[in-house]
Amino acid sequence: METKTVRKTGMARLWELAMIKKGLVVMSCALAVISTATAFLPFVAIWFIIRELAAHLTDLSAADGAYLIRMGWLAAGSAIGAIFLNFCALMCSHVAAFTTLYKLKLDFTRHIASLPLGFHSANSTGKLRKVVDENIEKLESFIAHQLPDLAGAIAMPVITLILLFLFDWRLGLASFAPILIAYFIQMIAFGNESAKTFIKQYQDSLEDMNNAAVEYVRGISVLKAFNQTIFSFRKFHEMIKNYGKFVSSYTDSFENHYVLFMAIIQNVYLFLIPLIVFLAGGAADYAEFAMSAVFYLIFSLSLYTPFAKVMYVSSLGKQVADGIERMDKVLAVSPLPESQTPETAREYSISFENVSFTYNGEGEAEAITDVSFTAKQGEITALVGPSGSGKSTLAHLIPRFYDVTGGAVKIGGVDIRAMANDELMSIVGFVFQDVFLFKQSVMDNILIGNKKATREQAIAAAKAAQCHEFIEKLPQGYDTVIGTKNIHLSGGERQRLVIARALLKDAPILVLDEATAFADPENEQKIQFAFEELMRRKTVVIIAHRLSTVRGADKIVVMDGGKVAEQGVHEELLKAEGRYSRMWAQYNRAMNWSIAAKGETVHA
Numbered sequence: 001m002e003t004k005t006v007r008k009t010g011m012a013r014l015w016e017l018a019m020i021k022k023g024l025v026v027m028s029c030a031l032a033v034i035s036t037a038t039a040f041l042p043f044v045a046i047w048f049i050i051r052e053l054a055a056h057l058t059d060l061s062a063a064d065g066a067y068l069i070r071m072g073w074l075a076a077g078s079a080i081g082a083i084f085l086n087f088c089a090l091m092c093s094h095v096a097a098f099t100t101l102y103k104l105k106l107d108f109t110r111h112i113a114s115l116p117l118g119f120h121s122a123n124s125t126g127k128l129r130k131v132v133d134e135n136i137e138k139l140e141s142f143i144a145h146q147l148p149d150l151a152g153a154i155a156m157p158v159i160t161l162i163l164l165f166l167f168d169w170r171l172g173l174a175s176f177a178p179i180l181i182a183y184f185i186q187m188i189a190f191g192n193e194s195a196k197t198f199i200k201q202y203q204d205s206l207e208d209m210n211n212a213a214v215e216y217v218r219g220i221s222v223l224k225a226f227n228q229t230i231f232s233f234r235k236f237h238e239m240i241k242n243y244g245k246f247v248s249s250y251t252d253s254f255e256n257h258y259v260l261f262m263a264i265i266q267n268v269y270l271f272l273i274p275l276i277v278f279l280a281g282g283a284a285d286y287a288e289f290a291m292s293a294v295f296y297l298i299f300s301l302s303l304y305t306p307f308a309k310v311m312y313v314s315s316l317g318k319q320v321a322d323g324i325e326r327m328d329k330v331l332a333v334s335p336l337p338e339s340q341t342p343e344t345a346r347e348y349s350i351s352f353e354n355v356s357f358t359y360n361g362e363g364e365a366e367a368i369t370d371v372s373f374t375a376k377q378g379e380i381t382a383l384v385g386p387s388g389s390g391k392s393t394l395a396h397l398i399p400r401f402y403d404v405t406g407g408a409v410k411i412g413g414v415d416i417r418a419m420a421n422d423e424l425m426s427i428v429g430f431v432f433q434d435v436f437l438f439k440q441s442v443m444d445n446i447l448i449g450n451k452k453a454t455r456e457q458a459i460a461a462a463k464a465a466q467c468h469e470f471i472e473k474l475p476q477g478y479d480t481v482i483g484t485k486n487i488h489l490s491g492g493e494r495q496r497l498v499i500a501r502a503l504l505k506d507a508p509i510l511v512l513d514e515a516t517a518f519a520d521p522e523n524e525q526k527i528q529f530a531f532e533e534l535m536r537r538k539t540v541v542i543i544a545h546r547l548s549t550v551r552g553a554d555k556i557v558v559m560d561g562g563k564v565a566e567q568g569v570h571e572e573l574l575k576a577e578g579r580y581s582r583m584w585a586q587y588n589r590a591m592n593w594s595i596a597a598k599g600e601t602v603h604a
């Protein structure tokens with residue numbers, strides 16, 4: 001992927017992106033320069049008019065009327081021409097900007113589609129949306145507005161330089177001096193490292209505050225239930241206040257710079273008039289000197305506009321660059337490496353061979369350490385163990401949400417990294433703890449599992465997953481759109497729908513991370529029956545939170561702290577009197593206790 005080789009940052013990277021539509025950008029800059037130059041012409045024309053009038057002050061009727069009218073037209077024409085040229089420049093730059101944005105967004109979307117599934121578990125859709133909608137979008141103002149403005153502003157000193165020597169270089173220099181000084185003030189204020197870190201901090205804290213706001217609104221019911229309203233609101237309020245303080249203290253730090261900057265930039269006569277007064281005394285030809293002075297007095301007024309436009313280029317440029325950096329960070333995440341010569345699995349047993357895995361890369365604590373076991377085809381392998389022992393992590397490694405950091409996961413003896421991604425996806429069906437349903441009909445949600453399946457097949461899958469009953473009770477049955485008003489599915493129902501989806505997919509391997517919400521004994525038993533039918537010849541890896549589910553498994557792998565503590569069948573493990581037998585004893589005690597408790601209440 002071309003974007004992968006990109007290592008540039010900051011303005012260099014912005015420049016590189018701007019050059020994607022080089023022709024249009026160059027054209028736009030050229031037009032902007034011509035427009036800036038044209039914008040000076042009215043001032044020159046006015047000066048010619050004044051000079052002509054001044055020459056005939058004693059008898060104005062002697063002035064060349066035709067010449068004056070020509071100059072008048074020149075002033076008006078060039079003023080309009082400058083606006084028109086600027087319009088053309090902006091036209092080119094906008095076409096360039098939006099074409100570039102379109103390309104970047106397309107590249108970005110393609111890229112995130114190629115990333116490991118695990119990337120999406122770790123990065124919220126909200127965050128990615130912000131990168132596309134806000135950060136990439138910022139590039140628009142840079143290419144469409146700032147670049148042509150910058151080109152015009154760079155051309156300005158050149159034009160000034162020419163005009164500088166036209167009449168009197170001393171006056172020329174004086175009219176240019178405020179701009180130079182103001183520019184240096186700006187350089188000092190915005191050009192340093194602390195300004196850069198501020199923009200980053202500013203964006204981060206803005207993001208934090210937005211997240212806090214969303215969280216606050218989302219959690220409002222919980223907060224209310226726990227009578228936390230005032231307290232938690234105060235916390236949120238505090239966050240906003242801190243943010244405000246942070247921003248205003250930073251703004252305050254610019255106060256002096258800014259006042260000075262404005263005072264100088266808006267007082268173009270600051271240096272010019274004292275100098276004119278000073279030089280006037282020693283002028284050889286007083287009339288001619290007066291005319292030059294008038295020229296610079298008019299001309300210096302035109303300097304401010306183009307400069308004012310670029311006043312913010314450097315600070316805005318940095319903001320845009322920071323946004324692009326956020327995009328580049330995502331682009332720098334490598335897509336799942338795909339084998340050039342993919343191998344195909346002929347059978348569907350899964351073997352973990354000395355698998356180690358770390359979520360956060362080298363040097364971090366391992367979530368999985370040296371795990372080895374085999375889940376045979378046609379068998380049910382259950383993963384059990386305390387919370388945080390790495391069961392879900394192991395399950396996610398099978399469909400390659402993440403790549404192992406050590407060892408290998410093999411299907412039918414083939415390393416899953418050597419298989420084509422599409423192939424792996426087609427042979428592994430999975431249901432994880434965080435189920436996702438589309439805002440579509442129940443039927444469509446099931447059919448995602450297998451686009452070619454018929455309605456009848458989908459209903460059969462729903463029946464097998466114990467969904468049929470509750471679906472029938474929905475207002476429009478299978479055609480009820482999920483997520484619409486008054487349609488609410490429980491956690492267990494949602495997961496059963498996703499199970500139906502996985503069953504319809506009918507992949508030879510099924511990975512199931514059972515939700516706790518799913519632990520409804522009656523349904524569980526029903527599902528188990530259905531599964532037994534469907535699981536023949538399949539490889540099933542199931543993470544069960546209820547040991548009753550586990551009991552019938554062909555193999556039980558007991559996880560503890562990311563390692564395999566024990567493995568075997570139920571009876572074996574009981575005999576071994578290890579971790580599993582303790583868990584089993586505890587489980588039974590809990591069962592008996594709840595029955596006893598129930599019994600007591602009945603008698604009471």
Ligand SMILES: Nc1ncnc2c1ncn2[C@@H]1O[C@H](COP(=O)(O)OP(=O)(O)OP(=O)(O)O)[C@@H](O)[C@H]1O
Pocket residue numbers: 121122359360367385386387388389390391392393394
């Ligand atoms: N996305 C992630 N990034 C970093 N660490 C993670 C991530 N997901 C899990 N972990 C860590 O990996 C370890 C194993 O977590 P895992 O989710 O596999 O446990 P589990 O056995 O499925 O627990 P549970 O029974 O509660 O579902 C934990 O220490 C957890 O903090």
Ligand SMILES: [Mg+2]
Pocket residue numbers: 391392393433513
């Ligand atoms: Mg889990």
